[in-house]
Structures are given as C-alpha cells and as structure tokens.
Amino acid sequence: MNDLIDKLGECVEFGKINQASPYPPTMKGMPGADELTKEALEAGFSPQMILNEALIPAMNRVGNKFTEGKIFVPQMLLSAKAMNSAMKHLKPYFQNGEIRRKGVFIIGTVQGDLHDIGKNLTGMMVEGAGWEVIDLGTDVSAEKYIQALDEHPGAVCGMSALLTTTMSNMQPMIAAIREKHPGTKVIVGGAPLNAEFARQIGADAYGRDPQDDINWLDSIVA
Amino acid sequence: MTSRERVLAAIAHKEPDRVPVDMGATPSSGISAIAYSNLVKYLGRDDLPVQIYDVVQQLAQPDMSIIDRFGIDVLDIGRTFNTQPSDWHETVLANGDKAFYPVWFNPVLQPNGSYHCYDTDGKRLLAMMPKGATFFDQSYFPYVDGYPENYNGLDEEMGRVLWSRYVHSPWDHAADPGFWEQLRKNTLHLRETTDKALMIVCGCNLFEWGTFLRRMDNFLMDLLCEPDQVARVLDQLLERHLATLEKVCEAVGDIVDIIRFGDDLGMTTGPFMDPDTYKMLFKPRHKQLCDYVKSHSQMHTFIHSCGSISSLMPDLIDAGIEIFNPVQTNAVNMEPEFLKKEFGQDCTFWGGGVETVGTLNNGTPEQVREQVLQRLEIMSAGGGFIFNTVHNILPDVPPANIVAMFEAVKEFNGK
Numbered sequence: 233m234n235d236l237i238d239k240l241g242e243c244v245e246f247g248k249i250n251q252a253s254p255y256p257p258t259m260k261g262m263p264g265a266d267e268l269t270k271e272a273l274e275a276g277f278s279p280q281m282i283l284n285e286a287l288i289p290a291m292n293r294v295g296n297k298f299t300e301g302k303i304f305v306p307q308m309l310l311s312a313k314a315m316n317s318a319m320k321h322l323k324p325y326f327q328n329g330e331i332r333r334k335g336v337f338i339i340g341t342v343q344g345d346l347h348d349i350g351k352n353l354t355g356m357m358v359e360g361a362g363w364e365v366i367d368l369g370t371d372v373s374a375e376k377y378i379q380a381l382d383e384h385p386g387a388v389c390g391m392s393a394l395l396t397t398t399m400s401n402m403q404p405m406i407a408a409i410r411e412k413h414p415g416t417k418v419i420v421g422g423a424p425l426n427a428e429f430a431r432q433i434g435a436d437a438y439g440r441d442p443q444d445d446i447n448w449l450d451s452i453v454a
Numbered sequence: 455m456t457s458r459e460r461v462l463a464a465i466a467h468k469e470p471d472r473v474p475v476d477m478g479a480t481p482s483s484g485i486s487a488i489a490y491s492n493l494v495k496y497l498g499r500d501d502l503p504v505q506i507y508d509v510v511q512q513l514a515q516p517d518m519s520i521i522d523r524f525g526i527d528v529l530d531i532g533r534t535f536n537t538q539p540s541d542w543h544e545t546v547l548a549n550g551d552k553a554f555y556p557v558w559f560n561p562v563l564q565p566n567g568s569y570h571c572y573d574t575d576g577k578r579l580l581a582m583m584p585k586g587a588t589f590f591d592q593s594y595f596p597y598v599d600g601y602p603e604n605y606n607g608l609d610e611e612m613g614r615v616l617w618s619r620y621v622h623s624p625w626d627h628a629a630d631p632g633f634w635e636q637l638r639k640n641t642l643h644l645r646e647t648t649d650k651a652l653m654i655v656c657g658c659n660l661f662e663w664g665t666f667l668r669r670m671d672n673f674l675m676d677l678l679c680e681p682d683q684v685a686r687v688l689d690q691l692l693e694r695h696l697a698t699l700e701k702v703c704e705a706v707g708d709i710v711d712i713i714r715f716g717d718d719l720g721m722t723t724g725p726f727m728d729p730d731t732y733k734m735l736f737k738p739r740h741k742q743l744c745d746y747v748k749s750h751s752q753m754h755t756f757i758h759s760c761g762s763i764s765s766l767m768p769d770l771i772d773a774g775i776e777i778f779n780p781v782q783t784n785a786v787n788m789e790p791e792f793l794k795k796e797f798g799q800d801c802t803f804w805g806g807g808v809e810t811v812g813t814l815n816n817g818t819p820e821q822v823r824e825q826v827l828q829r830l831e832i833m834s835a836g837g838g839f840i841f842n843t844v845h846n847i848l849p850d851v852p853p854a855n856i857v858a859m860f861e862a863v864k865e866f867n868g869k
Contacts, residue, residue, distance in 0.1 A: 247678075255679045304728050305721070306674040313675070344584050346591040349670050371584045396811050396848050397588050423722045424811040441723055 236275060237286045240268040240318065244290035244360075247310025249317050255310055266317040279325035280332070283362060287318055291360030295443030305353070308442075312356035319359070326364070334453050336387035337363045338380045340372030342401045347394035350422060354390065357442035363449060374408035381413045388449060390439070393422040403433035410434075417452060419445055457527035461651035462711060465754050465776065465802050467837040472867035473830060474527040475860070476804065476842040478516040479653045480714050481508045481622060482758040482780050483805060483842045486588060488849035489856070490514035491551040496853035497523075504553035505542055507532065508622040510581070510590045513846060514553070521650075524860040528651040528840070531710060532623040534640035548588055549849070559620060561590075573614060581616035588849050592616050595669040601683045605690045612694075615666045622655070634705045641706045651711045654753070656702055658695040658715045658743050660688055660736055661726070677731050684735055692739050699746050707751025712777065715743065720761020722785045729765050737769045744774025756804065760845065762786045764793065771800050780845040781806030783829075790832045803833055804840040808859055814843060815850040819858035826862035834866075 243265040250266035294311040297303045325331045359365040393399040421439040430438035439445035455471045463470040507515040542554035561569035567585030581590045596611035664673040756777035762785035833839040
C-alpha cells in the first residue's frame, strides 16, 4: 500500500485532524488527515480509493479498539473529527457520484429525548464506515423519519434513547414508520436498551456500540 | 440500633442489625415525581403533596410518613428548607397529576407542549423539557466555542447552567441572608428530632462541570488536546468548591454524617476516559476535596458516578472516596459479585440493590423480590452496603414494585 494512504489511515486512526492539531503529541507539527487527503487527491489517488483504502479501514480499527476497551470516547471523537476533515475534501465526489457509498443511514434520538452524545458518535462512525448519514437530531418524531425516508427510499433507520421513559416511544415509532415504508430496517441503541428489548419492539438489531451498528449495517448490504 | 448507628456501622464495615435503606436522601437515590405520585395514590395517601424539590430531574421529596413506613434510615438536610405551603406553587405532571414546584421555578409552556426556561433577559434559552419528557436538559453551554481568556465571569456563567440555576434545596436558598446560620439551625433541629443519618448533597463536580461549561463532546476531546486548559478550568472550579466546603464544614460538618459529591465518570460500556487521564487531571483534585472534608469535619465522603467505573475505583478510593453510588450493576465490569469481592473491603456501596432498568420498571413484584434478596445476599455481608435502587426510581416504575422492593428488604432483614 502507498505510503501516503498509510499515513492518512494513521492520522484517522490516532485522531490527527490537521497540522495545527496538538493531538497526538507524537505527531505534533506533522500534516494531519486534512492536509494528507488534499495531497492524495492532488497526487491522483481516486476519491473512492482514499475512502476504501484509508478512511474506512482506519475507522474500522478505531471502532474495534473502542469495543475492546483499548481506547475511550475522547480518542474516538478525535478520530471521527480527523475523518470529517478528510471527508470535506471528498464531498464534491459524493455529490457528482464519483464515490459510491454503501447506503443511506437515517439517525436520530427518539421523541421526548434530547440526549445525543451516543447518537452523534454513532453517526460519525457510520459515516466513516462509508455510509451516507442523515442526522435528524434529537426529539425526533416518526413523521420526521417518514419524511426522510420519502426522500431516501430504502434507507436504514437508527434510533437512540437514553431514558427508560423515552425508549418506550420506539415501538410505536417503528410501527408508524413501517406503515408508510414497509420493510424499513431499524437498528436501536442507547444506554438502557438491550438486544431482548430490541427484539420485543420489532427492531431488526440492537447496537451496543458504534462498531456493533457498523458490523450489522455492513452485513445487510453485503 | 438507631437508623444513624446502622448507617454508620455499615460505612465502618461492621455488620449492622439490619441492612440500612435509602430512598430520597440524594438526587441519585430518589424517586421521580410521577413514580412518587403513583406510589402515594397506591398507598391510599394521595392527600400527600407531590413536591418536586429537584426540578431538573423532576424528583419528589418523600414525605416523612413514607420514609418511616419503608424504614428509610437517612435524610437529606435539604428537606428542612421550603417547608411552608407558600414555598410551592402548583403544576401538572406529564401524566396529568397535580404536583408542586418551588415558587422560584416557572418554566414556560410552549405551543408544542415542551417547557422552556429562559435567562433573566427572557431570551437566552437555558433549559428545556420536550413534550412528554420527564427531565430538563441543558440548552446553554457557556464555553462551547472555547475557553475564556480569564475566569472573571465564571460565577455568572456557572449560574446560567441549569444544574446551578435550578438547584435543589438547600442550595436554592444559598443566596439568602443568613443562609449558613439557618442551615446549621435547621440541621441541629433535624438531629434533635430524628435518629436518622443525615446527608448533605454538595456536588463539587469537576469532570461534569467541564462538560456543563464546554459541552460533553468538546470537553472529552479537550482532555487530550488541551490538558493545560482543562487543568486551568479545573483549578478555578476546585477553588470555588473548596470555598463552599469550608462553609459547609463550618456550618454542619460536626452534625451531618455524609457529604455527597457528584461526578459521572462512566458510561455503560466503560469509563469516559482512560484511567491515566483520570489519574492526571481529576484524582489529585478529588483528593483535595476529600482531604479537606476529612480534616475539617466528621463527614464521610460519598460520590455519585454513573456507569462502568470499576477501573477508576482504585484511584477514587485512594483519593479518599468512601462511598459509591449508584452502583450501576448493569454496566460492563460492574457485576455485584465482582464489585463486592474486589472493593467490598475498601468502600461502601450505596445502591445496586435492584435494577431500575429491566427489573424494577418491567418485572413482576415477585421478580423484584427475587432480585432484591439476591443482591442483599451478595452485597450486605460484612457491612459496606446501604440498600438503594440503581439510581432514581423513574416514572415507569409501578408502585406495586416499589412496595415489593421494600417488603423484600424487610424479609431479608427479618431473617
């Protein structure tokens, strides 16, 4: 693999956003994901290759390390930021269709709930895994999911809740979404949830952490 | 044994005559207004007012008759404030029941059914509760765009954060003239009129204040990217917390048994930060708080931290924390057997008595009983355990399960 692509992957894996970014201290003063993505495009690497060979594998390593307890949320956030700084250079190629993504993932925090740390992190990680992510924000009604699905037919939905009192909103929301968009696949997550609850309310999957979501999403498009 | 002796024996790791019990002595071992309203109705005591003393989390202060009925052994000294009907005004809970807010709390109902709280200018949104929700969330983060050059305005900005602006008693009276004298007077009166252990809830949050000021995502990244700025803001917070502790110790340090700090350091899957970061930035400051309390009062140190924190517990214990709450047993590496075996000799667990997610809210009374008996068996041996739910009893907990929970404690204690 090319050195530049390797270096870009390392920047994303270790959360080196750009040259000015002080973290990680071992990479101080060195170019970050921002500069290296630009450099890779200028050197003629295809945007698809940058995504597939550098960014996605790096984010995959980050997700797995988090699942294994080797890194913590701060590191994961910085990796997601580094990934975002790379993605901004790839945006035009998403728009003109030069890069194909795995699918569309519509994510939000359920109605009545304003907690979004986990949801935001999941959205960033899923984007880094090669999906187009539509983030509907917090306190999201079934109607908003339905509108988003009208615009992105066949998209997969992700729902998050932090409270036991709001997780109960998930079941009627899933039912309402599927009434308008039958067969819509839904993954749920959040601190008080578990796989058993997800099964009971008719969700297709439960995501314990971002990498869990990604593994499931990848499995349904494989 | 009196209630107080029982609690103190448990903290001293001497097995008390029965396992001490809490409900309502802290805003993380309490009961939500809706669950409380359902409970008093179930008990045929709907004459009791539902007073929401913690408006952010919408928690009710249990009436003394409820405390006595369930054999609760500890009281929050905050309950000695706002004791007159004129201290409260009527509101309606999300389930339609009548309840009361402190007179100073007046959220504004929006056309979409949510409630908003604004700053004194009437414009800046400080907190909101969406329609159907049972909790106010922070809307204003003073330093979301970056750290200030100096901290001259910190007190004012802290006062705009919902946890400070809409704080529970006794702190809602902290600006009253003669507050500290009143606090001492009230606490002395409580000590003379009850044999229960006494608690003062005194946040002194460090990590959490960082997240309140900067917002969670920013502050988490700051821990790695800007540790110097983090240390600087933590020193500012520590200075303020120590000044508060000085007054607390002077006013009630010889009367109150336990002082409760708060700092959520964990999530379900693990701590927010790696133990080295905790050790570098937070442990020395937690130690200063604990050291101050220990050298200036008789109070025992208690920390509330949600989530999986077992990997941080050796450092927290080393920093001087004696009591842990809420003991989130459904989090990773927080199994009750493991915690008791690993740390049971070195600290007291205040919580973990029954799962509030799963068993207490969705289980049958018999399932509640089984889990409570099982937890008591594991956790109470050799003292070091105060029975309490994992965090607050939320609105979805049926009253029959609350009664079953206390009955099971009674059954265990009667053995």
